[in-house]
Amino acid sequence: MPxxxxxxxxxQAQRYYQRNKEKLWxxxxxxxxxxxxxxQKRQQQRESYERNKERINAERRAAAAANRREGDCPLCFAKGVRLVRDHCHRLGHTRGYICNHCNLALGHARDNAATLVRLIAYLGRSRS
Known part of the structure; x- marks a missing residue:
């Protein structure tokens, strides 16, 4: 009864506690x-944090291993290199696996074909 x-x-709460102390404790x-x-509470929290951190790190390592590949780059034709997953930042889909150098080149050009064409023209002018 409130x-x-x-x-x-x-x-009333104190009377209840005194009557039911053994049941409660x-x-x-x-x-x-x-x-x-x-x-003891801090130790349990630390242990729980460490367990979760290890689980998350294991999941990340497994995901990284699944994306890691060795082979030949289809863009620069480098042989036996580590290939990385190339993806479109705008749409999020995987375009394929290319070497890290080609992936960085695409990233620095911000995946813009017009920028890459201008870079090719720039290289052509500098060779003459």
Missing amino acids: YKDPAAAKA KNPDGTWKTTRTPE
């Missing part, structure tokens, strides 16, 4: 429940 008077509610097997110290 009390309008906070002091009466507190007194004893385990079903009869042993007393114990509270953890702040250091």
Whole structure:
């Protein structure tokens, strides 16, 4: 029954606690429940954090290994190099696997074909 008077509610809670102390603080097997110290709580939180960090790192390593490949680059024809997944930033789809140098070149050109054409023209002018 809810009390309008906070002091009466507190007194009722204290009476309930005194009558049911053993039920509240004893385990079903009869042993007393114990509270953890702040250091024990921090230790449990640390352990939980470390477990989660290891799980996440393992998942990231597995994902990286799935994306890692060796082979020949289809753009620059480099043989036996590590290939990385090339993707479109605008649409998010995978375009294929190319070497890191070609992937960086596309990234620096911001995947803009017009920029790449101008770069090719610039290289052609500088060779003459």
